[in-house]
Amino acid sequence: MINRYEETLYDAYTQVFSVEDVYYESKSEHQHIIIFHNSKFGRVMALDGIIQTTERDEFIYHEMLTHVPIIGHGAVDRVLIIGGGDGGMLREACRHSSISRITMVEIDRAVVDLCREYLPTHSRGAFDDPRLNLVISDGAEFVATTDERFDVIIVDSTDPIGPGEALFTEKFYSDCKRCLYEGGVIVTQNGVAFFQIEEAKNTADAFRNLFRDWHFYTAAVPTYVGGVMAFGWGTDNTELRHQPLATLEQRYQSAGLTTRYYNPSIHQGSFALPQYLANAIGKPG
Amino acid sequence: MTDQAELKLLTPQCDWQSLVHRHGSPLLVLDCDVLRRQYRQLSSALPGVDLYFAIKALPHDIVLATLHREGCNFDLATQGEIRLLEKHSIPPKRTIHTHPIKRDVDIRAALRYGCTTFVVDNETELRKFIRYRERVGLLLRLSFPNPDALINLSKKFGLPAPEAQDFLAKAAELGIHIKGISFHVGSQCRTPDAHIRAIDECAELIQASRKTRDIPMRMLDIGGGFPTSYDGAGLPIDEFCTPIRKRLEQLPENIHVIAEPGRFIAAPSMVCITSVIGKAKRGDRIWYYLDDGVYGSFSGQIFDHVHYPLFALRDGPRQPCVLAGPTCDSIDVIAEDILMPELELGDLIIAPMMGAYTSATATEFNSLPRTHIIAINTDAHAEDSVTKIA
Numbered sequence: 001m002i003n004r005y006e007e008t009l010y011d012a013y014t015q016v017f018s019v020e021d022v023y024y025e026s027k028s029e030h031q032h033i034i035i036f037h038n039s040k041f042g043r044v045m046a047l048d049g050i051i052q053t054t055e056r057d058e059f060i061y062h063e064m065l066t067h068v069p070i071i072g073h074g075a076v077d078r079v080l081i082i083g084g085g086d087g088g089m090l091r092e093a094c095r096h097s098s099i100s101r102i103t104m105v106e107i108d109r110a111v112v113d114l115c116r117e118y119l120p121t122h123s124r125g126a127f128d129d130p131r132l133n134l135v136i137s138d139g140a141e142f143v144a145t146t147d148e149r150f151d152v153i154i155v156d157s158t159d160p161i162g163p164g165e166a167l168f169t170e171k172f173y174s175d176c177k178r179c180l181y182e183g184g185v186i187v188t189q190n191g192v193a194f195f196q197i198e199e200a201k202n203t204a205d206a207f208r209n210l211f212r213d214w215h216f217y218t219a220a221v222p223t224y225v226g227g228v229m230a231f232g233w234g235t236d237n238t239e240l241r242h243q244p245l246a247t248l249e250q251r252y253q254s255a256g257l258t259t260r261y262y263n264p265s266i267h268q269g270s271f272a273l274p275q276y277l278a279n280a281i282g283k284p285g
Numbered sequence: 286m287t288d289q290a291e292l293k294l295l296t297p298q299c300d301w302q303s304l305v306h307r308h309g310s311p312l313l314v315l316d317c318d319v320l321r322r323q324y325r326q327l328s329s330a331l332p333g334v335d336l337y338f339a340i341k342a343l344p345h346d347i348v349l350a351t352l353h354r355e356g357c358n359f360d361l362a363t364q365g366e367i368r369l370l371e372k373h374s375i376p377p378k379r380t381i382h383t384h385p386i387k388r389d390v391d392i393r394a395a396l397r398y399g400c401t402t403f404v405v406d407n408e409t410e411l412r413k414f415i416r417y418r419e420r421v422g423l424l425l426r427l428s429f430p431n432p433d434a435l436i437n438l439s440k441k442f443g444l445p446a447p448e449a450q451d452f453l454a455k456a457a458e459l460g461i462h463i464k465g466i467s468f469h470v471g472s473q474c475r476t477p478d479a480h481i482r483a484i485d486e487c488a489e490l491i492q493a494s495r496k497t498r499d500i501p502m503r504m505l506d507i508g509g510g511f512p513t514s515y516d517g518a519g520l521p522i523d524e525f526c527t528p529i530r531k532r533l534e535q536l537p538e539n540i541h542v543i544a545e546p547g548r549f550i551a552a553p554s555m556v557c558i559t560s561v562i563g564k565a566k567r568g569d570r571i572w573y574y575l576d577d578g579v580y581g582s583f584s585g586q587i588f589d590h591v592h593y594p595l596f597a598l599r600d601g602p603r604q605p606c607v608l609a610g611p612t613c614d615s616i617d618v619i620a621e622d623i624l625m626p627e628l629e630l631g632d633l634i635i636a637p638m639m640g641a642y643t644s645a646t647a648t649e650f651n652s653l654p655r656t657h658i659i660a661i662n663t664d665a666h667a668e669d670s671v672t673k674i675a
Contacts, residue, residue, distance in 0.1 A: 008377050008399025011422035012462065027371060049377060049399035161393050195419050 005036060007225075008049035009159075010195065015051070015225050017044060023118045028110035030163045035118045041223060043119055045086060047111075048162050055121055057222045058088050061189075063262040064219045064270065065231060066092035069152045069187045070099070071251045071267065072240050076151040077101070080179065082139035082167060084156035085111030087123025093154075094126045096255055103150070105135045105142045107163050112136070140166035143175040151181050155188040155232075160199060168199065170206040173234070177210050185240055188232035190216065193277045195226040203232045204281035213238040216281060217270040219261065230277060241271060292596040296556050296637040301598065304659070305633060310560040311577035311656045313644055317351045318662040319554040324355050327511060327546055330526035334533065337381055339509060339547030340366045342641040347660040348551065349373050354664065360545040364394045371398060381506075383467070383545060385426055385442045389413060396420060404467055404506075406444045408452070414461050422464035424506055425452060427487065431470045431479035439471065446486050453490075457500050465504025465541070466490060472548060474510040475519070477528050483507070484532045491540060504541045507533075511549040515591060515638050522549065548641040555640035557582045557593070557656070561632045562611065571606045573628055578610010578617040580650040582636075582643045586619065589642040595619070596635045601626035608634065612651045 005017045021037040035045045042055030053061070066089055070076045078101045081089050085106040093102050106112055112134070115122055127134070135142060139155075153176050158164035166172055167188075176186050191199035193216075200216060207214035211234035218228035233241065248264035278285035296316075305312055328336060337360040338352050344366060349359070353375050361367055362384040370380060377399025384391070385406045392403065392413060405411050406426040414421055428443025444452055449466075456463045466487045470479035487505055495501040507529070512519050533542055559582075563574030577583060585591045595608065603624040610617035628634075647655045 006376070006378055008401060010420050011401035012464070014378075025374075032371070048397045161396050198416060198419075 002036075005034070005038075005044070005046065007046070007051055013225075015223070017041070017051075024114055026110075028108055030108040030110075031158070033110060033114060035114060044223075045115065045119060047158055050159050051223045052158065053086050053088060053119070053122065054223050055119070058086075058122060059259075060219050060221045060261040061224075061229070062088040062092045063259050064217070064266075065089060065154050065156060065187055065189065066096075067252075067257065067259065067262045068217060068231070068267055068270065069154065069185045069233070070096055071248055071255065071264075072243060073151055073183075073185055074240075074243070074247070074251055078148070078150045078152075078181075079103070080105070080143075080148070080150040080153045082143070082153065082155045082176075083107070083158065083164065084154070086115040086119055087112070087126055089154055089156050090129070090132065091122065091124050091126040094129045094131065095257060098255070100131060101133065102129070102131050103133045103135060103148060105137055105139045107136070107138050109136045138166070140169070140172045140175070143172065143179050146179060148179065149181045149184075150179055151184045153180060153184070153186040155186065157189050160191075168202060170209070173203070173206045174210055177234070180235075183235065183237035183240070185233065185235040185237070186211075188234075190230040190232050192224050192226040193218070193228060193230040193274070193280070197277070197280045200230045200232070200277060201280050207232060207234040208282075210234060212236045213241055215241060215271055215283070216273055216277065218273065218277070219266075219270060228274065228277075233271075291594075292635060292637065296553075296635075299556070299661070301558050301633055301635055305558055305560070308657065308659050310558060310633070311575075311582065312558045313582060313639065313656050313658040314556045314558065315345065315347060315640070315658050315660040316554055316556070316662055317347065317660055317664065319640075320348060320351050320550060321355055323513075323550045323553060324352060324357055326522055327526075327544075327549055330523045331530060331533075331544060333542065334507070335541070335543045336550075337383075337543055337545045338550055339383075339545050340369065341645060342547030343551035343555070343643075343645055344369055345644075345658060346372070347658075347663060348554070349375065351663065352550070357550075358543070360547075361395070361400065364391060367394060367398045367400070377401075381424070381543070383506075386410060387413065392417060402464075406442055408455060411452075411456055411459065411461060415459055418459070418461045422462055422504075423456070424465045424467040424504060425449065425456075425463050426467045426469070427483070429468055429470055429479060429483040429486070431474065433471075433475050433479055437471050439469070443468065446490075449490055453494065453500060463500065463502060465502045465506060467506030467508060469508030469545070470510050472510055473512050474525075475512065477525050480507060480510065480529050481532050484529065488532075488536055492537075495537075503539060504543070505536070507542065507544045509545045509547055509549070511544075511546050513549045513552045513638075513641075515552070515593060552638050552641035555643065555658070557636040557639040557643070559634050559636070561628050561630055561634070564628065564630060567607075570622075571604070571627070572609055573606060573625070573634075574609050574611065575619065575634060576611050577656055578612060578619055580610060580612045580614070580617055581647045581653065582639060582656045583610065583619050584646040584648065585639075585642045587616075588646045591642070592620075593636045593638055595623060596637075597625050597628055598633050598635065599626045599628065611653060614650070 428439035559577040
């Protein structure tokens, strides 16, 4: 058994985890999967050599990709999650009782099965929620063909090198837009802006052509090393991004959420971008 | 010296007959003890140099597993080789991608596997890395023509050394990090002179780069070319490496030196056993037809310009004869005018030194399957079936 796990994302800089136990390691049809235990982060899942999620810091990522669009929108009935096989996004979405249907499209059934078994605190039973429609399929293909419409689409993708590649194309974003109700919002995972600025740039180039209002917001997730992670935001409702703090607070209260990272002030503040990111996406900042 | 005595010098004694009886003919016998011995010999001849086995020489499961357990790293060149590495859960940080020409899909497959070191030798290739520049560390391959090598590897690949400065400047302009220099002075070098000349030139470039603030290099890949003897002649490896070692000792300590041996580790590790399946007197020669030939395990005679030592397991007066392979093609001749005792159908011919670029380049011409490889002296951890002999 290995006693340390080294991320393979960058040649000249890396994070290394001590490994107390390996729960699972294999190559699925789509990717290499490992789930191990680290004393600092709890259970850790890596796909194709890149850390995807850890028990200790997953809440930051999952709260920010669900509550920001859902509370920002204010009247969400239907949610589409692309990817998200670990169930963390689903868990957070399920906490909104106003939502009546959540469709989750994950390409790799192995990820869902393994995470239910080895990362149960990510989903906390959310896979049994009657509002869930779990589809094991290619997310890009799903949005190109489905008749369903959604208020919020959350793109919880992996690295753009691998099965998540199609989830960073303009074609995919434009198919997503087709699946949004009028005034709906799409949010995307765009990597750590400091090291992976091209991911934000590419998505910005696509959103610029597709949405009347688009922007990015950020959160720092410790195991996505290199500073803040960028999340894309695209919608034709120009007001969604500029909700008064009081409105966000009132929605947060009435949703009855207890959160560990998200709160209405963070929500507002997270749209303020570091200047290097603003410059890269061609915004004044 | 008799054939039998000479054969014993080249390869540990085996009961070839019973191996063939058990596993059939033709047969390639991979001796893991020899793999380990070769790896250890080169490691101790080049202390402080990390060895990256060139998988292409002998892309076999047991070879990878055995060398991995020895602590060896790996030099890969294709997606197929990546699949082999993945199969053995070899950590990608212990690999480098050394093919100077890659498609985008090849780069992405290597990055997905987790290999982040690549080799470039021209600007077109360099530009392929613009989109991956945050992820990768590149080695610039330089060419140092070497008339002394059996196989010249500086013709197809490598940037002429005088152009290195301009190339490094271009890379810096594109924001791509060149972390070091690699070269391959050619296969089967008779002397270490070419290595030494190349090390000197590279060291100068690396030192110069460390004086400028923005592009210091820290890696030197001295390639392969470490000779292994097919006929008992040639320098012992420690002697060959002594002047190289001395040169490397003069480099600053924090320069990471690596090498990509293939043949040196693989060649002595495998023996081919082939049987006489036909015999005809044509003119004044006896032609013996064997069940393996140049379209099979002896393909190295065509592609690798090597002739392997051949031994019969029979004594008697020797006469010139022809050994031919099993295909219908007239080029399929292993040896002409070789002296052999008179052979009978079913006699075995033993060919040592058949580990490198043999089965790796074999074809299935005439729909003849590639020769089966069995491993001996695999260690206790090996999952594969073990045939303990020796």
